[in-house]
Amino acid sequence: MEKYGSELLGPLYRDPITSYNIFHKFCVQNPEVYWSIVLKDLSISFQEAPKCILDRTDDSKYSGSWLPGSVLNIAECCLLPTAHPRKKDDNPAIVWRDEGFDDSDVNVTTLKELREQVMLVANALDAMFSKGDAIAIDMPMTVNAVIVYLAIVLSGLVVVSIPDSFAAKEIATRLRVSNAKGIFTQDFIPRGGRKFALYSRVAEAVPDKAIVLPGIGRSVDIQLREQDITWENFLSNVKNHSRSKYYSPFYQPIDSVINILFSSGTTGEPKAIPWTQLSPIRSAADGWAHMDVQAGDVMCWPTSLGWVMGPSILFSCLLSGATLALYHGSPLGRGFGKFVQDAGVTILGTIPTLVKTWKSTQCMKGLDWTKIKGFATTGEASNVDDDLWLSSQAYYKPIIECCGGTELASAYIEGSLLQPQAFGAFSTASMTTGFVIFDENGKPYADEQPCTGEVGLFPLYMGATYRLLNADHEKVYFKGMPLFKGMRPRRHGDIITRTVGGFFVVQGRADDTMNLGGIKTSSIEIERVCDRADESILETAAVSVAPINGGPEQLVIYVVPKSGYNSEAENLRIKFTKAIQSNLNPLFKVSFVKIVPEFPRTASNKLLRRVLRDQIKHELSVRSRI
Known part of the structure; x- marks a missing residue:
């Protein structure tokens, strides 16, 4: 170096x-x-130092053998004060507020307080489980959820991440695949002044022990099964012990599994993706390098520990010395925005659908977001007009686009504060990431050549998975990929465009492309044009479907209108066709427009175009029989 x-x-x-x-x-x-x-620059403290940074001779892992020989506990790295990056015991580690208490002071948990609470829970875990056991978390991303997550890792157990929106069947599938020995959950989820049952769904899915936390107030408000235990009783076994706030971390090799996360599972059993202790380092490094997350920052990103962004933001903040900001409630309304203001958030993470809602309802009007130095966004394709509105809320601060995956523990393509940025576009591969863009015949485009094709990631990728728990890793990510300069790139499944100016635009998944009149195009490319075609439109979704009796694919646009607008499908079809022919291709035309109240989405908010495609196929089939 x-x-x-x-x-x-x-x-x-x-x-x-x-x-x-x-x-x-x-x-x-x-x-x-x-x-x-x-x-x-990060708070990485090794119990045993690595022999080297990278062992390139290890043929057992496509992604290389990183930090071989090192031993540590990554949760301990989050909890200890350091001279660099200036983490002190009295620094705020987490700031938070409950929904409905929007005029109350923001709650603060210092680094020392967080460490003591995590160690208390770790002692309680030791009294109930064995080292290496998998323990699920199915609850919103609250202060207590973060404490439980860190305690599980600190004590040598494995977190199983489950989104709190899932039904009992989906919960059961993830518990079975991970072989979880217990689960942390809540009685209710408070949202918008209402209570949504969570424990009842978990109890239906979980045969083993559940530790139940109160969603509102200080005590659980429902009757539990005989084998289950309240949060208060769980802690009572160790709370009065003289050493309850001290815990000796369980140190493990760098490639030990600390967290099992899952893909969305929209096309079958979800892939069980193991995170090792390398994964948090990769997550934190991306925040440090691309968003300038550092000590003194306050970072907020409404998400869940059930999805990759939950653990990512947790480690990004606590390893960088930044403060993690959590709002215990819905991010859709003004209460969340006021929390951003009162907590002094400096980096605000979003998803495009969330921004679209804020803009449409104008719920953030009059709030002071001037402490924000930058935004970040991920999850789906951004809308340029919505990004411009978001940026304007903080005197036109930059928006860093991020696109990656759970199996990468990071984004492979991002924006950078060291480069000019364009709304709705990426400016660079993430640090140390290399990729190639292939045409439809598997031939690579030249570096810096403007093009559109499927991305292939260079296999030497710090933090990426090298195995799956319930699927063939080689088959999922490498089999069938064309060779490039003597290596086999890693499959990611995105179609991306490299523009003339050197920016990148993600055009959607490879399975979201369509063939219109012999020309391949992406759903997102068409949706960007249609979203601007009429003021009544909130969002659109483009799919193509082959006619029942054969022939070229027909373009169908689904529309969710803004509240208060009564649009006619035929008028929109004419406007969409005109806009697409003017902006994309004069040969394209819209065959049908369907107006719907909302789109089907995964729990991580990704649009399910496959479901819409199946719906229109069924409708056309019914029409053909009439």
Whole structure:
């Protein structure tokens, strides 16, 4: 690192825009340099130091053997004060507020308080479970959920992440696949002044012990099964012990599993994706490098520990020395926005659908978001007009786009504060990430050539999975991928466009492309045009379907109108066709428009175009029989 530091970092600081690409390319080829820098800037403390940064000779892992020989506990790294990055015991580790208490002071949990609470729970876990047991968390991302998550990792157990929106059958599937020995949950989820049952769904799915926390107030408000236990009783066994607030972490090799997460599971059994102790380092590094997350920042990103962004933001904050901001309620309304204001949030993460709702309802009007230094967004394709509105809420601060996956523990493509940014677009591969874009015949496009095709990731990827618990990792991510410069790239499934100006736009999944008149195009590309075609439109979804009697695919646009608008399908069809022919291709035309109240989505808010496609196929089939 000393050999390259001044030579590369010096020019980067003097002329960041022109030097960034040079530095990035160097780090793709020499990732050891970059990760040496990251390990010094994050709170990574090893019980046994790694033999090296990367062992390239380990053929058992496509992604390389990273930090071999190292032993640590990544949860301990989150909880200990450090001189760099200036983490002190009295620093706020978490700030939070319950929905409905919007005029109350923001609650603060210091680093010392967080550590003591985590150690208390870790002691209680030791009294109930054995090292290596998988323990599920199915609850909103509250302060207590974060404490439980860290305690499970600190004590040498494995977190099983389950979204709190799931039905009993989906919960049961994930518990079975992970072989979970217990589960933490809540009695109710408070949202918008209402209570939504959670424990009843969990009890239906879980034969083993459940530890139940109160969603409102200090005590559980329902009758539990005989084998279950309240949060209060769970802690009572160790609360009065003299050493209840001290715990000796369970140290493990770097590649030990700490968290089992799952894919959405929209096309069958969800893939069980194991996170090792490398995964949090990758998550935190992306926040540090691309969003400038650092000590003193307050970061808020409404999400859940059941999805990748939950653990990602947790580790990004606590390893960087930043404060994690949590709102215990719905992020859709003004209460959330006031929390962002009162907590002094400096980095606000979003999803495009959330931004669209804020803009449509104008619920954030009059709030002071001037402490925000930047936004981030992920989950689905962004709308340029919505991004412009969001940026304007904080004096036009930048929006960093992120696109990745649970199996990567990160984003493979992002924005960067060291480059010019464009709304709805990405400016760079994430640090040390390399990728190639293939045409429909599997031939690679030249570097920097404007093009559209399927992305293939360079296999040497710090933090990426090298196995799945219930699927063939080789088959899912590598089999059938074309060779590129002697290596087999990792499949990700995204179609991306590299523009003339060097930006990238994700056009959707490879299975969301359509063939219109012999021309391949993406759903997202068409939706971007249609969203701007009429003021009555909240959002659109484009799918194509083959006619019952054969022939070219027909383009169908589903529409969710804004509240208060009564649009006619035929008028919209004419407007959509005109807009698409003017902006995309004069040969394209819209065959049908369907107006619906809402779109089907996964629990992580991804649009299920497959469901819409099946619906229109069924409708056309019925029409043909009449």
